[in-house]
Amino acid sequence: MSFKRTAYAALTVAVLAAGVLCARAAERDSSVEYFDGGVLRSEVRLSLGFLYGAGSRPDGLGSPVSTVRSGIASTSGNPSGLAFVHKGGVLLDVLPPLGASVSDIADLDARARSLVDDALEDVAAYGMLPTYPEVEALAGQQAGLVSGALVLRLGRVVGGVSVEEPMSLELELVENGIEAFAGGVKTDGGDNVDVEMRGFADAACDLAFRVDRTTAALAGRLAPDVGLGFSLSRYHATAGVDGVLRGDGVVDYGGQEYSFNDESDPWQNELGGSMTGAFDGDGLGWSAGASYRGFGQVTLDVQYVSVPRLELGGSVTTVESLPEAVSEDGIDLSDISASQPTLTETTVERSDDPVTLELPSYAGASATLRWGRTLTTLEYRLFSGDLGFEYEDYSERVNLRYGVGLELDLGGLWLGGGVLSGRLESGTEDDRETDDVLIPLANLGMGMEFGDSVGVDLLILALPMQVAKVSLSYGF
Secondary structure, eight states: TTTHHHHOOOOOOOOOTTTTTOGGGGGEEEEEEEEOOOOOEEEEEEEEEHHHOOSSOTTTTTTTTTTTTGGGGGTTTTGGGGOOSSSSSSEEEEEEEEEGGGGSSSSSSHHHHHHHHHTTTTBBBBOOOBBOOEEEEEEEEEEEEEEEEEEHHHTEEEEEEEEEEEEEEEEEEEEEEEEEEEEEEEEEEEEEEEEEEEEEEEEEEEEEEEEEEEEEEEEEETTTTEEEEEEEEEEEEEEEEEEEEEEEHHHHHTTTTEEETTTSSSOOOEEEEEEEEEEEEEEEEEEEEEEEEETEEEEEEEEEEOOEEEEEEEEEEEEEEETEEEEETTEEEEOSSSOOTOEEEEEEEEEOOEEEEEEEEEEEEEEEETTTTTTEEEEEEESSEEEEEEEEEEEEEEEEEEEEEEEEEEEEEEEEEEEEEEEEEEEESSSSSEEEEEEEEEEEEEEEEEEETEEEEEEEEEEOOOOOOOEEEEEE
């Protein structure tokens, strides 16, 4: 996007953009003499109900295909499980506040150093040692009420509705104290003129993404041991971005200093930019399932889940105020005016390209063996479609292929795990990176029942993403 060009100019005013854009020194007679990366602070809040559905009893691969103990949560899982619900009930899911420092599990400082070194490789003066940015990153989950379900038995038919926040992401990014110094020589009227530039910048960006799902399900028994169910879901997705870049700096042109953001100058010299955007879209999905309990201690369940490809309409508006000499390739000293060295121009651009959200559909089958109070579930899923997004010519996605999972339910304690096979894809059509991956999954939970009506389930751990959830149920 053109906002990158604003970031490039404001963060360096001279030659580079804090490890984001690289300039080619061979194309101009200038170099970076000093770079101070400042502080980068970020906080990510994530909700992954999309993987687990309502309730806190996932199978090894997430939202359960097995119906043996899913109960009310079958409304958002395998709907055939509702056929075996004996009475009505209500379920509420709450996410407690939970977070951790990302630096404890990932060397973000090393990654930041690598990015800065790559950006400075062709533009740094000989012997220049940068001061690398200090990285502070926190990650946690969205706290509060995230889903609920209501089930009613109407004779031989059972109906249910659920409202969920299947997935949400909020990213707050603040970068401050960025400082760079660069110098070069410009030819002006046959004379060589020394041009030096010092740049300072602060940046902030908020990204928000959310998908809500509302589901209506209906199920019944075709025979005492056979349950069938169908559900229809409405997906509503929103996405937004709000970013600002505040830049300042000084240009020394032939011994005379000029400052950006100087109101006393007769020409425009404001430096910085902003980006704002909002998107939303809807889609319909459905699920059908069947359950067979005629093998004594063995229960067989199958389910097909069709998820829509969501196209979010909206727009992004970028505002840039920067010198004409700045481009994505760096700063061309010949375009700096001798009489107005800090002259900038403001441009406003609006992009109406939609954001496309891709969610995978799948067919799943599970077999559950009951031995006393112990349940062992083996599950297989075959996926079609991707999990990711696409905007303009850029996309990030995981092409999921298949998954195998195993869960052990000891009555009040359950352990689950599995592995997903997929292919990571990112980049543009002309420059795309791909990599085959195996994604391990693991979860740990426990449940308690108080009488015949009240139940409390706890999802204590879910990997690879950090998740904890409390589910409260009441039967009537």
